[in-house]
Amino acid sequence: MLVAGIMTGTSLDAIDVAVCDIQHKGDRHAISLVAFSTHPYADETIAMIRAAVSEQATMEALSDIPFALARDYAAALSELVTSHAIEAVAIHGQTLWHNPPVSTWQAASGPALSALINLPVISNFRDADVALGGQGAPLVPIFDAATLANDHDVVALNIGGMANITILPAHAEHYAIRAFDTGPGNVWIDAASRITFGMSYDSNGATARAGVVMKPFFEEMTRMPYFAAEPPKSTGREMFSEAEARRLITRFAHPSAPLEDVVTTMTELTAWSIADHIRRYAPTTASIVAAGGGVRNTYLMERLAHHCAEAGLNLTLSEYPHAQAKEAMAFAYLGWLTLEDLPGNLPSVTGAQRSAVLGTIARA
Amino acid sequence: MLVAGIMTGTSLDAIDVAVCDIQHKGDRHAISLVAFSTHPYADETIAMIRAAVSEQATMEALSDIPFALARDYAAALSELVTSHAIEAVAIHGQTLWHNPPVSTWQAASGPALSALINLPVISNFRDADVALGGQGAPLVPIFDAATLANDHDVVALNIGGMANITILPAHAEHYAIRAFDTGPGNVWIDAASRITFGMSYDSNGATARAGVVMKPFFEEMTRMPYFAAEPPKSTGREMFSEAEARRLITRFAHPSAPLEDVVTTMTELTAWSIADHIRRYAPTTASIVAAGGGVRNTYLMERLAHHCAEAGLNLTLSEYPHAQAKEAMAFAYLGWLTLEDLPGNLPSVTGAQRSAVLGTIARA
Numbered sequence: 001m002l003v004a005g006i007m008t009g010t011s012l013d014a015i016d017v018a019v020c021d022i023q024h025k026g027d028r029h030a031i032s033l034v035a036f037s038t039h040p041y042a043d044e045t046i047a048m049i050r051a052a053v054s055e056q057a058t059m060e061a062l063s064d065i066p067f068a069l070a071r072d073y074a075a076a077l078s079e080l081v082t083s084h085a086i087e088a089v090a091i092h093g094q095t096l097w098h099n100p101p102v103s104t105w106q107a108a109s110g111p112a113l114s115a116l117i118n119l120p121v122i123s124n125f126r127d128a129d130v131a132l133g134g135q136g137a138p139l140v141p142i143f144d145a146a147t148l149a150n151d152h153d154v155v156a157l158n159i160g161g162m163a164n165i166t167i168l169p170a171h172a173e174h175y176a177i178r179a180f181d182t183g184p185g186n187v188w189i190d191a192a193s194r195i196t197f198g199m200s201y202d203s204n205g206a207t208a209r210a211g212v213v214m215k216p217f218f219e220e221m222t223r224m225p226y227f228a229a230e231p232p233k234s235t236g237r238e239m240f241s242e243a244e245a246r247r248l249i250t251r252f253a254h255p256s257a258p259l260e261d262v263v264t265t266m267t268e269l270t271a272w273s274i275a276d277h278i279r280r281y282a283p284t285t286a287s288i289v290a291a292g293g294g295v296r297n298t299y300l301m302e303r304l305a306h307h308c309a310e311a312g313l314n315l316t317l318s319e320y321p322h323a324q325a326k327e328a329m330a331f332a333y334l335g336w337l338t339l340e341d342l343p344g345n346l347p348s349v350t351g352a353q354r355s356a357v358l359g360t361i362a363r364a
Numbered sequence: 365m366l367v368a369g370i371m372t373g374t375s376l377d378a379i380d381v382a383v384c385d386i387q388h389k390g391d392r393h394a395i396s397l398v399a400f401s402t403h404p405y406a407d408e409t410i411a412m413i414r415a416a417v418s419e420q421a422t423m424e425a426l427s428d429i430p431f432a433l434a435r436d437y438a439a440a441l442s443e444l445v446t447s448h449a450i451e452a453v454a455i456h457g458q459t460l461w462h463n464p465p466v467s468t469w470q471a472a473s474g475p476a477l478s479a480l481i482n483l484p485v486i487s488n489f490r491d492a493d494v495a496l497g498g499q500g501a502p503l504v505p506i507f508d509a510a511t512l513a514n515d516h517d518v519v520a521l522n523i524g525g526m527a528n529i530t531i532l533p534a535h536a537e538h539y540a541i542r543a544f545d546t547g548p549g550n551v552w553i554d555a556a557s558r559i560t561f562g563m564s565y566d567s568n569g570a571t572a573r574a575g576v577v578m579k580p581f582f583e584e585m586t587r588m589p590y591f592a593a594e595p596p597k598s599t600g601r602e603m604f605s606e607a608e609a610r611r612l613i614t615r616f617a618h619p620s621a622p623l624e625d626v627v628t629t630m631t632e633l634t635a636w637s638i639a640d641h642i643r644r645y646a647p648t649t650a651s652i653v654a655a656g657g658g659v660r661n662t663y664l665m666e667r668l669a670h671h672c673a674e675a676g677l678n679l680t681l682s683e684y685p686h687a688q689a690k691e692a693m694a695f696a697y698l699g700w701l702t703l704e705d706l707p708g709n710l711p712s713v714t715g716a717q718r719s720a721v722l723g724t725i726a727r728a
Contacts, residue, residue, distance in 0.1 A: 052423065059419050062426065063461035063469040070495060097427035105427040110724050111488050112495035121724075124475050128728035131434060131476035341727065360474050360485075360726035363705065364492035 002034060002084055003339075005332025006073055006091045008108075010053075010161030010237050011186050011293060012046055013201070014038040015076045018328035019084050022336045029146050031333055035084060036325040039076035045069060052096045052107075053237050062096075062107075069094055070112035077117055088120040089113065090335020090359070092327070098236040100135040101351070115364035122335040125359040129345040134352030137234040141166040141179040141349050142337070143330035152286040155278055156320075158327060159185040159294025162235060163274050166349075167282040178281065179349040180231035183224075183273040184240045184266075185294050191245040192266040196259040205299025208267035211260030217252040221269045231281065232351045267300050275307030285313060291320035292327065334358060366398065366448055367703075369696025370437055370455045372472075374417075374525030374601050375550050375657060376410055377565070378402040379440045382692035383448050386700045393510050395697055399448060400689040403440035409433060416460045416471075417601050426460075426471075433458055434476035441481055452484040453477065454699020454723070456691070462600040464499040465715070479728035486699040489723040493709040498716030501598040505530040505543040505713050506701070507694035516650040519642055520684075522691060523549040523658025526599060527638050530713075531646045542645065543713040544595035547588075547637040548604045548630075549658050555609040556630040560623040569663025572631035575624030581616040585633045595645065596715045631664050639671030649677060655684035656691065698722060 001023070007016045019035040041049075045068040051057040052065060073091060080086065091113065093106030110123030126136035144156040144166040156166040156179075163185035167178045186201065193199040193207060202208055226235055245266070253262050278285055288308070294300055305317050320326050337344045343355035365387070371380045383399040405413075409432040415421040416429060437455060444450065455477065457470030474487030490500035508520040508530040520530040520543075527549035531542045550565065557563040557571060566572055590599055609630070617626050642649055652672070658664055669681050684690050701708045707719035 055423050059416065059421075059461050059469075060463055060467075063463055063467040066469075066491075067467040067495060097423050099424055099427055103424075103427040103431040105423075105430075109488070109491045109495065111491035111722065114724075115492040115495040115720050123724070124473070124726075127430075127473045127475035128479035128726065131431060131473065131479040131728075356479050356728040357726075358475065358728070360478075360487070360724040362488075362492065362724035364495075364720040364722070 001336065002086045003332040003336045004077060004080060004086050004089045005328040005330065005335060006076065006089065007328040007331055008092060008094050009327065010095055011190060012041065012049060013293060015041060015072060016325065016328040017076050017080060018325045018332055019080055019086060020329050020332040022333060031147055031329065033322050033325055033329055035080060036322065036328070037080065041072050042068065045072050049094055065094070065107045066109035067112050069108040070116060073108070073113050074116040081117060081119070086119065088122065088335060088339055089117065090122045090331045092125065092331050093123055095236060098234065098238065100130050100234060101133050104130045104136040110360060111362040111364055114362040120361055120363045122338045122359045122361050125331070125334055125344065128356040128358055129350050129352045132352040132354060132356060134345060134347065134350035135232055135234040136350065138164045138166070138179045138181065138349065139334060139344060140327060140330040141177050141346050142344055143333045144168060145174065145177055146333065148289060153282065153284045155282050155285045155288045157274065157288050157290045159290065159292040160327060161185055161187045161237065162240070163270065163294065165274070165277060174346050175348045177346055177348055178231060181234045182277040183226055183235065184270055185292060187237065187240050188245050188266045189263065189270060189297070191242040192249070192263045195246055195249060196262050202263055202297065205267060205297040207260050208264045209299045211258060211264030213268045214254055214257055214261050214265045218265050218268055220252045221248060222272065227273055227276070232349060268303060271300055271303035272307050274304055275311055278308065279311035279313060283313065285315050287316045287318060289318055289320050291323040293324070295319050295323045365700065366450045367696040367700045368441060368444060368450050368453045369692040369694065369699060370440065370453065371692040371695055372456060372458050373691065374459055375554060376405065376413060377657060379405060379436060380689065380692040381440050381444060382689045382696055383444055383450060384693050384696040386697060395511055395693065397686050397689055397693055399444060400686065400692070401444065405436050406432065409436050413458055418607070429458065429471045430473035431476050433472040434480060437472070437477050438480040445481060445483070450483060452486065452699060452703055453481065454486045454695045456489065456695050457487055459600060462598065462602065464494050464598060465497050468494045468500040474724060475726040475728055478726040484725055484727045486702045486723045486725050489695070489698055489708065492720040492722055493714050493716045496716040496718060496720060498709060498711065498714035499596055499598040500714065502528045502530065502543045502545065502713065503698060503708060504691060504694040505541050505710050506708055507697045508532060509538065509541055510697065512653060517646065517648045519646050519649045519652045521638065521652050521654040523654065523656040524691060525549055525551040525601070526604070527634065527658065529638070529641060538710050539712045541710055541712055542595060545598045546641040547590055547599065548634055549656060551601065551604050552609050552630045553627065553634060553661070553664070555606040556613070556627045559610055559613060560626050566627055566661065569631060569661040571624050572628040573663040575622055575628030577632045578618055578621055578625050578629045582629050582632055584616045585612060586636065591637055591640065596713060632667060635664055635667035636671050638668055639675055642672065643675035643677060647677065649679050651680045651682060653682055653684050655687040657688065659683050659687045
């Protein structure tokens with residue numbers, strides 16, 4: 001069965017579409033990537049979402065965002081649905097707020113998209129888990145468990161807007177899997193790039209590579225309570241907002257230091273926070289398989305390898321074969337699980353009271 | 365099949381739950397009411413919704429509302445699901461914004477409710493129609509067509525927060541049915557009651573009955589462009605807000621007139637606007653079948669009968685047998701249509717490009 005998964009992350013850089021062939025195979029599931037492409041948002045959609053996450057949006061804009069996203073997703077799918085026999089589309093939606101275990105908010109109208117493309121659409125994957133007392137995140141671990149090697153201890157790392165890890169002990173059952181957000185992924189590196197040089201991100205980490213870490217600023221940030229908190233935990237742009245980055249930079253960055261150093265220090269914080277969580281919660285890890293937009297930041301990856309070695313970890317750091325496509329593939333798989341009436345959350349990971357069939361299916 | 369329908373209207377007065385037995389019967393559908401009850405919202409939920417519709421809510425509150433409603437709905441269902449073999453629940457959700465044909469926003473998380481009650485939940489009924497260029501409203505007409513007499517010309521009237529009519533010519537096919545909002549239902553009568561006497565509504569219309577109509581104020585309001593606009597049309601609290609009522613009262617009500625007269629004049633506007641639309645668009649109507657909370661306002665019903673006679677209409681005005689339950693019953697039916705993969709919107713009514721299977725099904 002061909003299912004398209006659409007991921008739109010907090011970094012707002014692109015609409016990622018992964019078309020996957022998903023089949024039952026004995027008591028396992030076989031998932032292969034058939035096509036992957038990225039598409040732009042409409043400028044107006046981005047403007048509305050930026051306003052929303054910074055608490056500046058009108059009710060009218062908040063009402064419009066799910067429909068604007070449906071149109072953007074329909075445009076992103078238009079070629080793929082003619083070239084492939086896609087049978088359903090699973091959408092993550094755009095996170096506008098994430099306040100577990102009280103609530104979570106992924107905007108995007110499944111019924112509207114279904115009406116526009118004449119295909120079933122599965123959406124709102126996080127709500128049921130949150131209603132069951134879970135964090136509603138992360139949801140990729142069940143995909144990691146289905147797709148990664150299970151003969152040695154593996155950490156699946158994703159560096160999107162936020163960074164998260166799935167800890168997969170060798171031969172682990174679902175209940176033994178742990179996963180959580182380690183903190184910021186690209187979000188504060190992007191914020192620092194915007195604040196200092198007006199760039200939307202630090203391409204290949206070139207700016208960070210040109211600077212040096214401001215130790216007191218770095219150490220101040222490592223004391224943020226989120227890093228010390230015990231998992232399960234998840235976070236988002238509420239805690240790691242651009243406003244908060246700006247406040248920290250204004251307060252703690254040395255005013256006469258080169259601007260590059262701000263980006264370098266944010267990159268260091270990101271690499272350190274990932275490595276430190278692996279040191280604390282998965283010290284026997286033999287390999288890290290990294291995915292998400294952050295793997296393109298080669299300087300960030302070097303610093304991550306450095307911090308892992310520094311922490312005494314003996315492991316290999318490799319890139320997931322379809323690093324850019326991974327989250328979109330995971331949502332294709334989660335959508336397929338929903339269509340098959342199979343649960344998608346792992347209570348050991350999210351903290352939910354029980355596993356649940358996630359999301360909701362529109363067939364307009 | 366037993367399906368529960370849950371309606372929560374703009375008046376925020378109660379959570380209405382109708383349990384209906386719905387069956388195929390030849391090429392018609394048989395719908396009977398098995399149980400009906402009303403339940404309170406949590407006070408905090410009402411406060412958050414009030415803040416939202418007056419554009420004062422935080423993003424955190426907007427994120428929390430769909431989950432708070434899911435909990436309120438689960439509480440409203442708790443006795444009914446043990447006493448009846450309910451197989452699915454259809455929820456309208458709480459309209460926070462309605463801006464067709466661009467967007468519409470009915471808050472309430474179907475997946476969260478499904479997780480809490482362990483039953484399939486159908487939600488977000490208006491989105492697909494809006495995405496197809498429709499008004500997303502009204503959706504009750506297909507229920508009116510399924511349940512009301514079709515041997516003479518009938519108008520089905522519902523007086524909730526807004527008032528709407530379905531025009532059902534004798535022996536009409538779906539494409540010949542028209543329906544639209546005539547304007548305010550209880551919303552401005554309630555607003556006037558709050559503004560003048562601090563009462564949340566005018567019980568039985570007693571306050572309005574004690575006053576007299578302020579002619580210039582009444583006539584000013586009849587000139588609002590919505591009343592003259594051609595159907596299909598729909599409206600909501602954006603146009604008929606409490607702030608707008610307050611502005612009109614401040615500007616046009618005679619400052620030394622008794623406060624009752626403000627409520628009387630708003631009641632008169634409501635009755636006149638319903639009758640005037642029937643005069644213009646359904647002059648051959650033989651009977652009006654009225655439902656919704658507004659039928660309890662006996663003074664409003666008397667003024668409606670008066671304005672119909674005044675307009676030269678020769679008709680009977682009666683109350684729908686389950687007047688309080690009707691909208692909740694309609695959503696039970698709409699949910700059943702979705703489960704049966706049958707369309708729920710009437711393009712002749714909403715203006716959508718095509719009929720569509722409405723809503724989205726969660727089975728957590």
